[in-house]
Amino acid sequence: MSGPGSIVSLQNVGLRYGKGREVLRDVNLELQRGSMQFLTGPSGAGKTSLLRLLFLAKRPTRGLISMFGRDIATLPHKSLPPLRQKIGVVFQDFRLLDHLTVFENVALPLRVSGKKPNEYRENVIELLGWVGLSEYADAYPPVLSGGEKQRAAIARAVVTQPELLLADEPTGNVDPALALRLMRLFRELNKFGTTIVIATHDTTLIKKATSPVLVLNDGQLGFEG
Amino acid sequence: MTRKSINKADNVAITTNSLMPRTQMPLRTLMISMTVMCYLASLAIGALLLITRAVDDWTSEISGEVTVQVRPTNDAKMNDKLAQAASILKATRGVTSVDILDKNAGNKLLEPWLGNAEILNQLPVPRLIAVAIDQKNPPDFEILAKKLSETIKGASLDTHRRWQTELTRMGSNLVWLGIGILALITVSAIALVIFASRSALDVNREVVEVLHFVGASDKYIARQVQWQFLRAGLQSGLIGTIAGLATFFLLGISSSVTSSNGLAAASYSLLIGTPDVTFSSYLLFLLVPILTTLICLIAARLAILRILGNAI
Ligand SMILES: Nc1ncnc2c1ncn2[C@@H]1O[C@H](COP(=O)(O)OP(=O)(O)OP(=O)(O)O)[C@@H](O)[C@H]1O
Ligand SMILES: [Mg+2]
Numbered sequence: 367m368s369g370p371g372s373i374v375s376l377q378n379v380g381l382r383y384g385k386g387r388e389v390l391r392d393v394n395l396e397l398q399r400g401s402m403q404f405l406t407g408p409s410g411a412g413k414t415s416l417l418r419l420l421f422l423a424k425r426p427t428r429g430l431i432s433m434f435g436r437d438i439a440t441l442p443h444k445s446l447p448p449l450r451q452k453i454g455v456v457f458q459d460f461r462l463l464d465h466l467t468v469f470e471n472v473a474l475p476l477r478v479s480g481k482k483p484n485e486y487r488e489n490v491i492e493l494l495g496w497v498g499l500s501e502y503a504d505a506y507p508p509v510l511s512g513g514e515k516q517r518a519a520i521a522r523a524v525v526t527q528p529e530l531l532l533a534d535e536p537t538g539n540v541d542p543a544l545a546l547r548l549m550r551l552f553r554e555l556n557k558f559g560t561t562i563v564i565a566t567h568d569t570t571l572i573k574k575a576t577s578p579v580l581v582l583n584d585g586q587l588g589f590e591g
Numbered sequence: 592m593t594r595k596s597i598n599k600a601d602n603v604a605i606t607t608n609s610l611m612p613r614t615q616m617p618l619r620t621l622m623i624s625m626t627v628m629c630y631l632a633s634l635a636i637g638a639l640l641l642i643t644r645a646v647d648d649w650t651s652e653i654s655g656e657v658t659v660q661v662r663p664t665n666d667a668k669m670n671d672k673l674a675q676a677a678s679i680l681k682a683t684r685g686v687t688s689v690d691i692l693d694k695n696a697g698n699k700l701l702e703p704w705l706g707n708a709e710i711l712n713q714l715p716v717p718r719l720i721a722v723a724i725d726q727k728n729p730p731d732f733e734i735l736a737k738k739l740s741e742t743i744k745g746a747s748l749d750t751h752r753r754w755q756t757e758l759t760r761m762g763s764n765l766v767w768l769g770i771g772i773l774a775l776i777t778v779s780a781i782a783l784v785i786f787a788s789r790s791a792l793d794v795n796r797e798v799v800e801v802l803h804f805v806g807a808s809d810k811y812i813a814r815q816v817q818w819q820f821l822r823a824g825l826q827s828g829l830i831g832t833i834a835g836l837a838t839f840f841l842l843g844i845s846s847s848v849t850s851s852n853g854l855a856a857a858s859y860s861l862l863i864g865t866p867d868v869t870f871s872s873y874l875l876f877l878l879v880p881i882l883t884t885l886i887c888l889i890a891a892r893l894a895i896l897r898i899l900g901n902a903i
Binding site (some may be wrong): 418421422423424425443444446448450451453455461462465467469470474477478479483485504507522 | 606607608610612688797798800801802804805807808809812866900901903
């Protein structure tokens with residue numbers, strides 16, 4: 367059962383793509399509000415798939431998922447947008463929009479929620495400074511390096527100070543120094559109440575942090591440390 | 592569409608790009624077909640107007656002369672019956688003159704078919720009364736016909752109206768055909784808009800996905816494209832209708848070049864004639880761009896909402 371402090375709760379969740387094998391099996395998971403944890407496991411273990419369930423890109427083929435106290439299986443299509451606005455996502459493949467500038471990409475969640483550029487301009491520019499993209503505010507994603515794209519994707523995910531942040535390999539394309547800086551950004555957000563799940567292969571990153579680690583192995587979830 | 596404003600504090604130029612960039616292709620295809628459809632629709636409307644006007648003209652024209660036919664019967668003498676009919680006719684308002692055609696005149700008419708007038712004298716041939724009518728103030732033919740046939744056995748009124756009824760029937764069949772064509776054009780226009788909406792979403796699939804993930808509602812996404820559809824509809828509606836009007840206009844003025852012909856004259860009066868006629872024509876033509884714009888906006892919005900509603 368989902369306790370009072372839990373923001374996400376999965377019970378016996380299974381997921382398959384089409385008619386393929388089950389890529390997630392009997393996953394049980396409880397995320398406490400304000401917690402921060404890593405999600406690791408070999409490539410193909412199902413990390414991205416698990417995150418897809420959590421950012422409401424997929425519904426489970428079996429089991430129960432409840433997020434923000436709402437049962438995802440029975441949630442009508444119409445109620446998805448307000449839930450998604452509480453979730454920030456860093457995609458493994460960034461998913462920046464090539465026809466928008468870096469500034470517009472980062473500001474997209476705010477624009478979609480109906481805010482006017484005047485209201486968020488300062489905040490977005492400050493955030494771009496934080497991730498070291500000040501000079502690129504006017505640039506378009508195709509001219510950015512992999513690491514720069516990643517930082518823009520992170521900035522877009524955190525710009526609304528979401529209640530839940532899901533990051534898929536957020537440090538996969540940056541040097542160790544920058545990775546540490548981004549981790550500081552995440553911890554800062556976490557201090558202000560954002561619940562965070564970071565999927566990563568980066569064991570040094572995990573070792574440096576003290577956060578609990580979830581391990582996915584062939585679709586099954588275990589705990590470590 | 593790019594708007595730039597300079598933020599002085601940070602010297603960062605902030606652009607505002609449209610969220611759905613790649614809709615030009617489906618929209619251009621849509622515009623071409625929609626323009627053709629609007630052209631066809633205004634041709635159909637013009638043809639409808641011409642037909643209804645023509646039928647109106649033909650049927651409202653009261654013939655200046657009608658005939659009363661009196662068949663011989665056994666109960667009364669022909670001359671008495673003719674006199675009785677003549678007195679009824681003379682007493683009817685709207686009748687300007689009554690002329691009983693004499694027997695020979697009637698027989699002469701029949702001679703080419705029946706031969707020798709001598710034989711006809713022995714046959715019970717009906718007699719005719721020619722009746723001139725005041726066209727501005729015609730009598731009620733129905734009442735007159737009833738009165739004649741009731742008081743005089745074998746008398747009947749012929750107003751030459753049968754061919755007019757035929758024309759009216761043909762005219763109204765053509766009108767229904769025109770309405771059917773307009774309905775078909777409307778249906779295929781709606782289908783086209785739905786198709787174009789689908790491809791507009793398809794070419795922007797990744798954008799739509801990202802918009803969903805950052806919390807955009809379906810309505811928000813639909814709003815990003817529906818105005819582009821509205822604009823496409825308005826443009827093609829106007830171009831197609833103007834082309835249609837130009838066609839009838841050219842038809843109309845061509846009457847002064849070539850010898851007078853009915854279609855040209857009718858087209859002329861449709862658009863360039865007296866204001867009371869042209870006003871209603873233009874109103875009907877104006878419906879084409881208005882309906883096209885509405886169809887583009889509404890069908891696109893509904894189609895987009897429906898497609899997006901099928902995601903997770
Ligand atoms: N869209 C999809 N359709 C079908 N199968 C998929 C899809 N996405 C992932 N899979 C399959 O699901 C399994 C888990 O994939 P997933 O991307 O979740 O792994 P991962 O742990 O994120 O791997 P990585 O560390 O390489 O990113 C894999 O076997 C993959 O082939
Ligand atoms: Mg992955």
